Amino acid sequence: MEEEIENTSPLANDLTDYTGLLVKIHQRVKLPNSNKKPTVKLLTVKSLKIAATLFMILFSGYFLSQPWLKNQDKAKWTADALKIYERTTGIGEKLTLTMPDGTRVIVNSESTIQFSSAYGHEERRITLKGEAYFEVAPDSLKPFFVNAGEGITQALGTAFNVSTKDDRFQVALVEGKVKVAIGQNSTQLNPGQMAVWKHAKNTAEIRVKQFNIEEITAWKEGKLNLKNTALGKILKDLEHRYDVSFEIDPDLDLKQRISGAFENKNLINVLTGLSFSTAFTFEINEKQVILTKRL
Structure with missing residues (x-):
């Protein structure tokens, strides 16, 4: 930018014009060739140097005062000052966070949440991968957003x-109101309603249905609520919940449906309860569980 300013400055042309003008003035008044002529020339060059200096000072002040430059500096400062915080839970872990505004977040196992140091300034935004339960502190001036995959949930x-x-x-949605958006499509939920979008369908259509609150949120209390749930899905959930892997007898029917509730039970108690209705025996070897169909 400095080089461009020098190339576009009219100072070089002004120097030629002033010199020519002075020569013409000398000719008109018929000044004798004396020591005055060099004096006039020296004063002119000196004046031009002063003028050039003043011009550069004024131009620099104008340039630095431009709003776009201030915005650039502000944006750079904001980017440099912004910090990203991340919390991740492992297999079988849960994490409870209280945000600066009082919002409570319970993060399920194998999940990650992110938020920046700008949280709560103009808005409240959290990015989620996995599962979490949110109890949002009311603040009508600072909306609350959860970015999860391709979906955005907005709440007050x-x-x-x-x-x-x-x-x-x-x-x-357990209580209050939220707005859920996938791309250009959005819907508003009432308590007891659930919005579901399946990535595999490659569509932005959001399906809304009723749900059982205890069934969906039981995980945060360490409970396992089953309502006509397939055995295969139950075992997959137990793997994440208790950090184990299952070796399953191929004769065991994983599609059979099970209903029941287990509250803060260890893995042995849960498997014992399941074995009564699904007719299997189990053996636990550290982190591996062997399931065999009962004869």
Whole structure:
């Protein structure tokens, strides 16, 4: 930019014009060739140097005062000052966070949330991968957003569960109101309603249905609520919940449906309860569980 300013400055042309003008003035008044002529020339060059200096000072002040430059500096400062915080839970872990505004976030196992140091300044925004339950502190001036996969959930003061597990985006509203958006499509939920979008369908259509609150949010209390749930899905959930892997007898029917409730039970108690209705025996070897169909 400095080089461009020098190339576009009219100072070089002004020097030629002033010199020519002075020569003409000398000719008109018929000044004798004396020591005055060099004096006049020296004063002119000196004046031009002063003028050039003043011009550069004024131009620099104008340039630095431009709004776009201030915005650039501000943007750079903001980018440099912004910090990203991330929390991740392992297999079988849960994490409870209280945000600066009082919002409570319970993060399920194998999940990650991110938020920046700008949280709560103009808006409140959290990015989620996995599953979490949110109890949002009311603040009508600073809306609350959850970015999860391709979905965005907006709330003011409410409680809801968000999950991106099993290749789907799911929002279940417990109380208050939320707005759920996928691309250009959006819908508003009432308490007891759930929005579901399946990534595999490659569509922005959001399906809304009723849900059982205890069934969806039981995980945050360490409970396992089953309502006509396939055995295969139950075992997959137990793997994440208890950090184990299952070796399953191929003769065991994983499609059979099971209903029941287990509250803060260890793995042995849960498997014992399941074995009564699904007719299997189990053996636990550290982190491996062997399931065999009962004869």
